[in-house]
Amino acid sequence: METKLLLAPMAGYSDVGFRVVCAQLGADLTFTEMLSAQAMKYDSEKTKALAFRDAREKAVVAQIFGKDVQAMAEAMQNPILQNFEGIDINMGCPAPKIVKNGEGSALLKNLSLASQIITECKKYAGQRSLSVKVRLGFSENNIVEIAKMCEESGADFITVHGRTAKQMYAGKADYEAIAAAKASVKIPVFGNGDIVDEQSYQNMLLCGVDGVMIGRGAVGSPWFFSELKREKLSMGxxxxxxxxxxxxxxxxxxxxxxxxxxxxxxxxxxxxxxxxxxxxxxxxxxxxxxxxxxxxxxxxxxxxx
Ligand SMILES: Cc1cc2nc3c(=O)[nH]c(=O)nc-3n(C[C@H](O)[C@H](O)[C@H](O)COP(=O)(O)O)c2cc1C
Structure with a gap:
């Protein structure tokens, strides 16, 4: 499989305009920012506005978050998510207000609940891919166990950000741990964390990943995707x-x-x-x-x- 370049879900940044330019400049797949399954229950206008799509976009994955199995299954069936190519479950957000609610990376502390959520969401995925974005673990690295749980529960692919939730954004992303995740499962694994130049990109590719997801490295420079693909910029x-x-x-x-x-x-x-x-x-x-x-x-x- 050819290495794929993904634009990361980033709250406040992964808007439809940014996704369009990233796709035009070489991102193979882009993600919306995380959308609350709970808010969708209440028909939140704000959440609807985060799920707008433009005809110029190629493949887009909508990311959802929540801890309630039923609410997550209902979100999968929500009309605003029907025209996306994939749905991703957020199991990586370390923000205190999310973790306090038992959502995002808090699910890495309760793998049986995480597994139930994936299994239930998969039932309603239809033609869409169902993926999970994870960190290495909550406080300790148990990524191999997490990756296997995602695969066994029905995820089509996973993205691994090479830090624990406890680390937030401190230190450097651990690419060896990402390589261990890749080696432990058959489903595609995308590597994420600190890809900011050609060197870090090459280092991540050494992990054997199926593709890379880029967040901050693309903010303010969506042409980073073209640069990594060594393609001439399609626009100034x-x-x-x-x-x-x-x-x-x-x-x-x-x-x-x-x-x-x-x-x-x-x-x-x-x-x-x-x-x-x-x-x-x-x-x-x-x-x-x-x-x-x-x-x-x-x-x-x-x-x-
Ligand atoms: C401003 C900001 C918002 C983010 N929002 C989300 C989000 O909504 N969902 C998610 O899974 N990760 C989110 N992340 C994490 C990124 O997707 C990514 O995993 C992280 O930034 C590491 O990749 P990078 O070093 O390429 O930026 C966010 C990161 C940043 C900096």
Missing amino acids: KFEVIKTHVEVLRQFYPERFLILHLRKHFLAYAAKLHAPSSVKQKFALQTNIDESLNLFQSLVNHFENN
């Missing part, structure tokens, strides 16, 4: 930013986007080596078109120097 960097904005404008009101785009703009500016005075302008932007003009000159400058 300014066009990337403009397309990201144009897609979002089809779905969301301007006042929401002014705030939402600040963090993406800051990330683009950082990757384009903007001076801090310019970054400050993006962080406080009040007008998206003015920011786009600023990007046009930034990209011109960046490309001519």
Whole structure:
């Protein structure tokens, strides 16, 4: 199987516009940010808005989170998730408010419940793939046990972020542990954590993984996927930013986007080596078109120097 490049689910970042540009620049599969199964029960408008899709997207996986078997099974049947190519179950989020609820990475402390959730969700997957995103364990590394549990419960593939939940984002992702996960199961295993350049990408490939998932390395630089594939960029960097904005404008009101785009703009500016005075302008932007003009000159400058 050819190595696949996946865009990670990232709350606040993996919006439909970002997914479109990542797909156009080489991501084979993109993920939505995590969607609450509980919120779907109550027909949450916010959750619906996180599940918008654009016709230009290729394959997209919607990620769901929850701890209640019934609510997760119902989420699988929710109309807003029917037109995705896959559904992923979040068993990796270490955020205290999620863990306190027994959701996300807390499920790694209760593998029999985790298994029940996967088995039940699989029943309603239909044509969609059913995958699980995990960490190495909750406090200790027991990834081999976790990977086998996912496989036995019916997961079509897993993604392993090479840290325990307790580590949050500290230290370095443990690629040897990812290699052990890959060696322990037959289903495809995707490696995730700290892929930020060619070297880290090659190191991850040495684990024998079927593909890699990239999060922070793509924020502000969705062209990272093309670079890793050694493909010429299919569009200029300014066009990337403009397309990201144009897609979002089809779905969301301007006042929401002014705030939402600040963090993406800051990330683009950082990757384009903007001076801090310019970054400050993006962080406080009040007008998206003015920011786009600023990007046009930034990209011109960046490309001519
Ligand atoms: C801002 C942010 C939001 C995230 N949100 C999610 C999420 O919704 N679901 C999930 O499974 N992981 C989430 N993650 C974890 C990433 O998917 C990924 O596992 C992690 O960042 C490590 O990969 P990286 O080093 O390539 O960024 C998030 C990470 C970041 C930085």
